[in-house]
Amino acid sequence: MSTYHPLSEAEAIEIARTIEGVFEPGAKLVSREIGDGNLNLVFHISDPAAGRSIILKQALPYAKVVGESWPLTLDRARIESEALILEGQLAPGLVPNVYLYDKDLALTIMEDLSDHVIMRQGLMNSGRYPLFAEHISTFLAQTLFFTSDLGHNQQEKKLRTSGFINPELCKITEDLIFDHPYTDADTNSFDPAIRDEAEALWNDGALHLEVALLREKFLTHSQALLHGDLHTGSIFITPESTKVIDPEFAYYGPMGFDIGAVIANLLLNFASREGWDKTAAEREEYEAYLLQTVKDVLEKFEAKFLALWNEQGVDRLAGSAPGYKENYMQRLLQDTIGFAGCKMVRRIVGLAHVADIDKIQDAAVRERAQRLALRIGKTLIASNRSFTSVNQLIDAVQTANAAVKA
């Protein structure tokens, strides 16, 4: 069984039985393959009689996105498993427990979170998650601070970095987020109705400069161990619980990329609200909830990160140099906003879209949502180096919203 091959459901059940403390000996187990088959097999193995279950996630040796397929290293399963374990240590309760990682099979066995929903789906269903900002800000502050030079022994950090060199997955980001949307690339995909927007992106030199600066940070700034793909499809949620999954893009990069991913996906849902079949008042109220969540995530993150720095900082000079913390936090906010903008733009004109907007049935409404998402995204990119507060960000989103809906 140990040579790599895609597992059958029967094999998955046999492996699941070997995990101690989950299933009773002789339990009647049921398997359901619930992956989308694009990157991984995902087996949900359960003992319905006892109400117990477990997830087996096996990496496939290729990636498929919107019909394209290319080979992909199985080593990403190791990176994902090691990142999950580390995140679980740094942010207990905010990622699934890992029971086992099998290198040969590129297989991670972990806690079943079927009682949660994927947050993107939850937001599309207009769910409210009053603890989300609290949870995700803790996840971000803990994982980013304690893997950075501010909170981790600086020599150990260097050694750990080499275990998270992740060229293939980083290349997906470098191409699909930081390059293709800004040129007439074959991978781009957009509604013909917004071709004018796409062409404007290809010819906006001032925007290209900002994207090039953000791309440079993604390529060269080894600030902290990132999740690397922290959109709302990588978050399992209930009103009481938040679990971050799928860190296969993990690598040492700029912190703002993770924070920006969360913000971008909240704002993509914000841009989709016109597609919601409710009264204007109800829509506005949910939009306000989303913007308040953006604000809460950023403000809670900053407060928690600074508290960790003040209490557990390991860098003498970074802790004592007057004005350095303020300078650092402002640059981090600016990075966050710039990366958020890049993540929004690529979801409208690039290869991989989001269901929040693509599922809007009415073509005209969908088009307005796309234009709004692009307007917000471009504003965040274009002005990222000028933002000095969270409130300015909220104002910028509201201004873009008013302009598109006028």
Add this chain to the structure above:
Amino acid sequence: MSTYHPLSEAEAIEIARTIEGVFEPGAKLVSREIGDGNLNLVFHISDPAAGRSIILKQALPYAKVVGESWPLTLDRARIESEALILEGQLAPGLVPNVYLYDKDLALTIMEDLSDHVIMRQGLMNSGRYPLFAEHISTFLAQTLFFTSDLGHNQQEKKLRTSGFINPELCKITEDLIFDHPYTDADTNSFDPAIRDEAEALWNDGALHLEVALLREKFLTHSQALLHGDLHTGSIFITPESTKVIDPEFAYYGPMGFDIGAVIANLLLNFASREGWDKTAAEREEYEAYLLQTVKDVLEKFEAKFLALWNEQGVDRLAGSAPGYKENYMQRLLQDTIGFAGCKMVRRIVGLAHVADIDKIQDAAVRERAQRLALRIGKTLIASNRSFTSVNQLIDAVQTANAAVKA
């Protein structure tokens, strides 16, 4: 012989004989250990009759600096050897040839450069090196460009980075350059006469902010493979030839750190000129030669780096985004100036000094040289983010010089 142990001269000779194409069989070889014994054994093995020679450099498992001793990884011999080989490919003729690297013995066998002098000594003897700026700018442009994301496949670069994770040697820099000079650290060492200057450094909050920002870049910006210790003691020179040696501090860091090291050491010699027993006119003429060399190094580097970028750049967006190259080169100049300042300051008040200034016999003259070096260094650090041209740098040095000598 293959288990690690410090070699005897007899063993060194036997190993040297095994290198093909250097010595005749049966040649009568002579060994001279020419290392300073602080970090490495360095055997000069020669056949005086044939006029042939070779260098064996063996890492010792400890470092000694000014009486202090601490354990140090032998892996630095691998890093040094691999960096030398790579630098030789990227900048042919500007580093010694490597004949052999023996991992078990932490031993590198390389070209003998005894016909060259150490550049620091050459400058202390007021030598002129009319090709130095041409050579070192080529070395810097070639090694930095082709190991950066601008000139190297970005996925291969990531893989190569893990071979140059260098925590122990980086820690020496992080402590001795980017921390200790700015606090009352035990490792600091300075003439009692300039205690006022040292204490001012410990209490200069504005300077600490700039040093903290530069320290952050050293810790997190994986721009290119650096030499990592490119002072004039790491350069062998003649009027016709320049050879960069000793890249055991090599790691992926900010480019400006290497360029700044060259500039700092030229300026440290500049600060030492008052100790030269010549007429004021001769001193001024040599000072002008040093400043012209600083200017030439920076201007030639910029021209060569940009030419490589224009002709051999591998990053689409970095090549096409309007204003990005100008933005990049300006930040690189600012980093260079900031790092140069840090390298000057630490050579006056930190653990390791430079002979250019320490060897000045007259205490009053030496003190003025130290104050001048600190004045220049602090100016470069304090204003590093404001510099926009090489001429501004030269002006700042001349202004500091005039102020101290007034």
